[in-house]
Amino acid sequence: xxxxxxxxxxxxxxHRALLNLANGLLREAFLRRHTSADVTAQDLVSHxxxxxxxxxxxxxxxxxxxxxxxxxxxxxxxxxxx
Numbered sequence: 001x002x003x004x005x006x007x008x009x010x011x012x013x014x015h016r017a018l019l020n021l022a023n024g025l026l027r028e029a030f031l032r033r034h035t036s037a038d039v040t041a042q043d044l045v046s047h048x049x050x051x052x053x054x055x056x057x058x059x060x061x062x063x064x065x066x067x068x069x070x071x072x073x074x075x076x077x078x079x080x081x082x
Contacts, residue, residue, distance in 0.1 A: 017053045018044070018062075022069035036075055041066060 025039045025047065041062035048057045070076070 014053065017051075018048060018057070018065050019069060021047055021051065021053065022062075022065045023072070026066070026069055026073060036070055036073075039066060 022044055025043055026036050029036055029039050041059045044062040044066055045057050045059060048062070049055055
C-alpha cells in the first residue's frame with residue numbers, strides 16, 4: 001500500500017515540476033520579448049535534464065507539457081509542422 005502511494009506522489013511531483021518548468025520557460029520568453037513559439041520541446045528536455053527533474057523525458061511528452069502550459073496561459077498551442 002505504501003509503495004503505491006509513494007509511486008503516485010513521485011508521479012505527481014514529476015508532473016508538477018515539469019509543468020512548472022514549462023511555465024517558467026514560457027514566462028522567460030515573454031519577458032525577453034520573444035514569442036512562446038520560440039520555446040521548443042528540446043528546450044524543456046534540456047532544462048529538465050539540467051534541473052535533474054527527469055532524464056527520461058522524450059520530445060513528444062515535452063511537447064505535450066509545453067502545449068498544456070500554453071493553454072493554461074490562454075495561448076493556443078502552435079500547430080505541428082506538416
